[in-house]
Amino acid sequence: MIVPLDILLFITLIATAILALHVKDLLAATALLSAYSLFAALLFAGLSALDVALVEAALGAGLTGVLFIAAILATTRHSEPRTDPRRRLVVIPLIVAFVGLMLYASTDLPDRGDPDAPAHTGVATEYIERSLAETQTPNVVTAILADYRSQDTLGETLVIVTAALSASLVLARRRDEGEGTEATPADGGLGPDASDDAPGGRDRGGEERR
Amino acid sequence: MTGAYPSEVVRVICAVASPFIALFGLYVIAHGHYGPGGGFAGGVFVAVGAILPRLTLDERLAYRIFPPALGPLAAGVGMLLFLLVAVVPLFVGGAFLDYGAVTIAGMEPARVRYLGILVVEIAVGLAVFGAMLLIFDTITGRSER
Amino acid sequence: MIELVLARYIYLLVLVLLAIGLYGMLAKGDLVKKVIGLTIYSTAIYLFFIEGSVQDGGTAPIIDPALGSDPQAYVDPLPHLLILTAIVVGVGVVGVALSLLVRLYRAHGTLDEAVIADRLSGRAEPVGAPTEDTPPDATAGDDEAGR
Numbered sequence: 023m024i025v026p027l028d029i030l031l032f033i034t035l036i037a038t039a040i041l042a043l044h045v046k047d048l049l050a051a052t053a054l055l056s057a058y059s060l061f062a063a064l065l066f067a068g069l070s071a072l073d074v075a076l077v078e079a080a081l082g083a084g085l086t087g088v089l090f091i092a093a094i095l096a097t098t099r100h101s102e103p104r105t106d107p108r109r110r111l112v113v114i115p116l117i118v119a120f121v122g123l124m125l126y127a128s129t130d131l132p133d134r135g136d137p138d139a140p141a142h143t144g145v146a147t148e149y150i151e152r153s154l155a156e157t158q159t160p161n162v163v164t165a166i167l168a169d170y171r172s173q174d175t176l177g178e179t180l181v182i183v184t185a186a187l188s189a190s191l192v193l194a195r196r197r198d199e200g201e202g203t204e205a206t207p208a209d210g211g212l213g214p215d216a217s218d219d220a221p222g223g224r225d226r227g228g229e230e231r232r
Numbered sequence: 233m234t235g236a237y238p239s240e241v242v243r244v245i246c247a248v249a250s251p252f253i254a255l256f257g258l259y260v261i262a263h264g265h266y267g268p269g270g271g272f273a274g275g276v277f278v279a280v281g282a283i284l285p286r287l288t289l290d291e292r293l294a295y296r297i298f299p300p301a302l303g304p305l306a307a308g309v310g311m312l313l314f315l316l317v318a319v320v321p322l323f324v325g326g327a328f329l330d331y332g333a334v335t336i337a338g339m340e341p342a343r344v345r346y347l348g349i350l351v352v353e354i355a356v357g358l359a360v361f362g363a364m365l366l367i368f369d370t371i372t373g374r375s376e377r
Numbered sequence: 378m379i380e381l382v383l384a385r386y387i388y389l390l391v392l393v394l395l396a397i398g399l400y401g402m403l404a405k406g407d408l409v410k411k412v413i414g415l416t417i418y419s420t421a422i423y424l425f426f427i428e429g430s431v432q433d434g435g436t437a438p439i440i441d442p443a444l445g446s447d448p449q450a451y452v453d454p455l456p457h458l459l460i461l462t463a464i465v466v467g468v469g470v471v472g473v474a475l476s477l478l479v480r481l482y483r484a485h486g487t488l489d490e491a492v493i494a495d496r497l498s499g500r501a502e503p504v505g506a507p508t509e510d511t512p513p514d515a516t517a518g519d520d521e522a523g524r
């Protein structure tokens with residue numbers, strides 16, 4: 023948590039974020055987005071959030087980049103610069119209002135690293151004190167994730183499996199499209215009714231499932 | 233995007249590295265109790281160990297070792313395992329997901345919770361592996377092979 | 378004054394990232410740039426939470442036998458849990474969004490939001506899409522118009 027390193031990493035984050043949105047070549051934008059995630063993972067590691075740093079580096083910098091490249095290579099590589107000036111006139115005041123509102127709200131937030139912050143004096147202290155005795159697990163985050171708050175993990179696993187199945191249903195080929203491929207294989211047993219993320223895929227689930 | 237990469241150096245190195253990446257993923261899942269990681273990070277690493285051959289090696293080889301049908305299968309099995317572990321305490325009088333209520337002979341409740349955490353981590357690792365593999369296969373268009 | 382800045386600079390920097398992500402989601406016309414803006418915004422939120430979990434003098438929340446179970450010696454583990462879940466769900470969202478983008482490209486031939494909106498509202502000609510214009514075949518057994 024060295025302050026100059028933090029500030030340097032944050033400035034790098036801001037620079038890569040602005041550049042990722044600015045460049046016209048989408049593959050370059052993906053590379054910048056992966057760099058952004060990697061610097062965020064470095065920040066997480068510097069703040070002693072090791073589990074989060076590991077997952078962010080693997081998922082954000084690695085897998086998200088691969089998915090973006092796969093999608094870009096399946097579609098188009100260049101983005102047309104068509105930001106309408108009228109749209110910019112509407113969006114910029116909105117963003118300024120948002121930032122102003124958040125700044126006003128942040129005056130009530132606790133200082134950084136304050137040990138008396140409400141977040142630190144609640145149930146988290148009990149978890150740290152009791153986790154080794156009750157679960158024999160030194161890693162407190164794993165103990166909370168899989169034991170104290172396992173219902174959240176159950177819901178989250180359900181969400182990620184549903185998202186993957188929804189993505190598969192959205193892109194499933196129809197039998198008569200002449201591509202030589204079969205209809206959707208994504209019958210993981212969950213069906214299309216649990217879909218949170220892809221409302222467009224739900225209507226066609228009944229057609230392919232013959 | 234999938235298929236044999238033209239450079240032989242890349243093909244050889246990725247072929248050598250992929251099993252170790254998958255093994256590291258299994259290590260991270262199994263050691264979630266003692267170090268950073270756990271089910272999510274480990275599941276992602278194993279998925280990367282399955283995706284890397286798809287990106288660089290010959291297609292027949294890559295899709296034979298980890299077939300595309302493994303994605304939905306692993307996701308479903310992981311989810312089912314998690315739900316099974318969650319429901320078992322209900323049969324012995326405890327609450328949903330309360331591993332400590334299950335009494336196994338010779339083990340204190342803390343040890344039972346330890347084992348419950350381990351099974352949950354494995355289930356989550358399986359589910360995340362299946363989900364990531366399915367998403368990748370969907371976007372590259374090979375999920376039917 | 379310098380203590381105030383040192384204690385609060387995080388919120389300002391995270392707000393800048395949030396503003397950049399919002400601009401990408403709202404103002405950019407290319408759909409892939411919108412998804413990139415979504416990712417930037419999500420990661421900035423994760424940073425905000427993890428910065429809120431930091432505690433002075435605390436180390437990673439893995440119980441070290443030398444430090445015992447004293448809560449003051451570790452950073453707050455609950456936000457780590459929330460963000461771990463959020464990162465994985467975020468990748469799921471990006472996966473579904475990219476699948477939708479590929480599907481849109483197949484149907485419309487472009488990823489420009491204004492062009493697609495024009496086509497969907499009927500103001501322009503669809504290109505290459507076997508959906509709105511093609512009359513149902515006698516051999517295909519389905520009605521495409523219900524999609």
